[in-house]
Amino acid sequence: MSTFPAFRAGLFAAAFTAAVPAFATPQQGSGVAWDIVEGLTTEIGPRMAGSEAEARARDWGSAKLKALGFQNVRVEEFKTLAWQRGPESAKLTAPYAQPLAITALGFSVPTPKGGLKAPLVYFPTLAALEAAPDGSLKGKVAFIDHAMRAAQDGSGYGPYGNVRRQGPSVASRKGAAGVVIRSAGTDSHRNPHTGVTVFAKDVQPIPAGAVSNPDADLIARTAARTAAGGKPMAIDLTLEGKPFPDAPSGNVVADLPGRDPSLPIIVIACHLDSWDLGTGAIDDASGCAIVTAAALAAQQGGQALRTIRVLWSGNEEMGIGGGGGAVYARMHGAEPHAVAMESDFGADKVWAAKFNTAAENKPMVDKVKAALWPMGIVPHEGETEGGADVAAIIKAQDLAVIDLGQDGMHYFDLHHTPDDTLDKVDPAALQQNVDAWTAVLKVIANEPGVIGKGQ
Template structure:
């Protein structure tokens, strides 16, 4: 354990943090907090959005306040053409989330409903638990075998620098509830899609295809999932009670916020930078994704130093990403004008370690210049294909745009993702500044590229 002594109005107090967490920069040392840069654009946006607006659930009144806040902030920073572009969504309004083991031991579980979960009666539901160690095990269960039962789906998500486990193990959340429902389950509980060992459940959206009636679907914290797995391994029957009263609601208001920094040559298609304004409601959405909006906006402004670039830089603070990428889809439908290249920041605020490209051979010199500029910062060139991210993918696919991805270290991202721990104190100002510096280097190159920027075939 590492210890820090700080002074407050009541005297001295000791603060203990795990040394490993300090090394990973999940928790910010108190000294770093004391050195937060005053007037720093990225930090001001991040702190303002999380502290003045707070959680920003898609379709909620809080998300509406966030759009008003974002419009005012971008205008104050000197962006032009700042606009709120409204659309409506099918949203999820959280209710009461409770779950408890009834047998073989009584134990109150740390649970959260998944977005688009079915709704229990106010008195909840109770049933025998059928344990599945993997999603594939659930898929192999006979049709109708879960009638009147509550399914529990386990998995084994592990840490990785690139966060690649989120794709396959995230399918437990995205697909598992619908599969359990199709096999007759009255409810479903999953192990949280995360890598922490705290009693913090991880929320997130799930989907029920046409023809499959939604059932109540929740996620329990990893320690609680460990308990369930141990009981299942001992062969004792389990019984579980669950109350999830949230409701799926149509025609909720949402919207995007956009703003431009005009370039010297308005005939050149702009560079599009994406992030998302909404967040889940358990924390304040600091790493997911207020940090992303802070990073792209500060870098766009930094790229103006020394004179305006050739190309316009547009920021897209997208709405309602968390429930299905609605903001990115709405932007692509609304903006048919040509774009040159798209980038997105939506993976927290840990240090950028790798750059990937989706650029054709004609734009290889551009990619080479970017890689060379980032190399002194310790950012390596990867061999993967850049995809941008949920908020810019629709316009990338529609217009066949070039893409640059700046990959952040995701080793500890899924400790915090979609949990009550997604709060401002988890962001290291030095790491945030490194992100802004990397983005600034890239923007100074791509926004001053006079020729076509070509995507890979």
């Protein structure tokens, strides 16, 4: 459409006489949870594990938790293998010149100086790539497509996320000089999804990137022309990100002491680090906001019986088993825990609850279910997951787990993209999360008996 106003005179005649605000910010929430998400995304923003920004986020979190009245607030630093993004760009050079919206995957290695110029070979699925003969991709870049669909419980991320997690290793095993995947995401925006890939021990790491879904569509359409007798595809790829060892990271840990300090504690976790492309609003400032606000709200009827601890974990995104959750379990393995829970699936409404608790705890669980039901939260019998920040302590102490399942229909529209920003957080849904967590904590943190895991 034209940008030339004289030809759109009709548009200009409209009188807009609405009151002029001092600030045009469209959406505002309130309360502790909103304050944390708004503050962390505004005052810190992107906070990659191992970065200076993640260190600033720890200071920010520590100050915030103290100001909110938490006790024993401490930063527990550790070193980690991290990864740093570099300049990145890509374009199809044949059969059609088309710029591509690309981002490197975490633990990608850099392309050669001047970029990687190579034929691009299309695989509709990871299985199709696996079926290619070894060595058949020598000097080529593999493109791996897939057809991820949204699911309320996020379950599409398992199989389709494997394209990102395993695809680069498979491509390398076939001899590929590089690999590009369709983003593990469900949106249709020109914002590619990053995330770590894990190179298997027996393969050479190669440059690995993800293009946005519209770019992947373009590649698929072009590949169809190639397959129908058209010219082959070629790509010019620059991905300069690279791993770096011994980066500083750390957890922020804070307590709301219980009336009976001898009872095993409740730990509720989130992660403080984020990917660099967005400001980490849904992944996972929201999680930290939810658990922190709920821990405080659970004290409103009086101090809880058990200590509630919040863990704002460092380096969850690139931790691969050695992130903040594992460090926490090592450092706090001697302290008795009762239940571990995590919030790390965005800020949409909680709709399901899963329990891994002992048969003896049925009365407690029934109380939790009864408190959640009016909020539209249904019990579900599936296996609990815990999450990356609590998995190690759950395993170490064989803990009971309660999962509060958030609606994931839109989570993978935003996950690991530039679009993970504050405007995506619905204040009402965020508050529903806080209310659900508060309801759970009020029951379990006041449970005097032994809380055990299921058989």
